[in-house]
Amino acid sequence: MARDGARPGSRPAAAGRLRLADYLPYRLSVASNRASGLIARAYQARFGLSIQEWRVIAVLGEGAPRTAQGVCEATAMDKVTVSRAIRALDARELVRRSANEHDRRASDVTLTPEGEAIYAEVAPLALRYEAALLEGFSPDERARLMALLSKLEARLDAGGFG
Template structure:
């Protein structure tokens, strides 16, 4: 194999995306954990539920792109803390609908501004055009990865 065809991990896009995501997530998760006692997985579930009426665990898994096991653990912990409520799905007895409780909504309302401040700090130094471009490129990468996973 020619040397220039070898994998250079530091230049490998999936690796760079993973490292950037892990570092940003760890940084943000520290404040969620310290102030609110939430893991990054629990916050992601709450964030999605905060923007929706009620969702099934399957819909949460799709929305967060998290593993089903992580969604299940996060949901179980949030239910135990009284932050999420599970109700039987009236038209599909095999699934349940999940929603934030009033206490969960209160925590969400406290955490959301913290999340937005973290995002602003992370993007400090980027122009509005760069932020739009980055967002567009990431969305395109997500769609492409999803398309490839379907094949």
């Protein structure tokens, strides 16, 4: 993939000139969509789970029960999205909602045994996909990639844009 050197017919890549193929937000978007799409198709085909539903299961599988709000924080998903994902999982009896002891607006969400069973199947599959994605990356490269993504997120948290 020739990302360096002028493409036929394109203007010379002057300093500061925008080239979509080298533009970080675009690169991130393409990589993310392709990676997520690939894995999403697998979840969908084998378990009938959307990415959103899978993420809810993933954080609940980490152990502690969470409120919908807690799921929002852990998954960086919108509260509407989380609400719908939980409802769908509840309908399939993969999660259960129970009254939160301290706040009657909220309910605690936990995996049912069926939910745990799905988690036990999907989690290793997800890890295998990640491993396949990172095949050929040295441990150092993997760590660096994660660290760079963290740094990027820290910049996004910092704000100071606009």
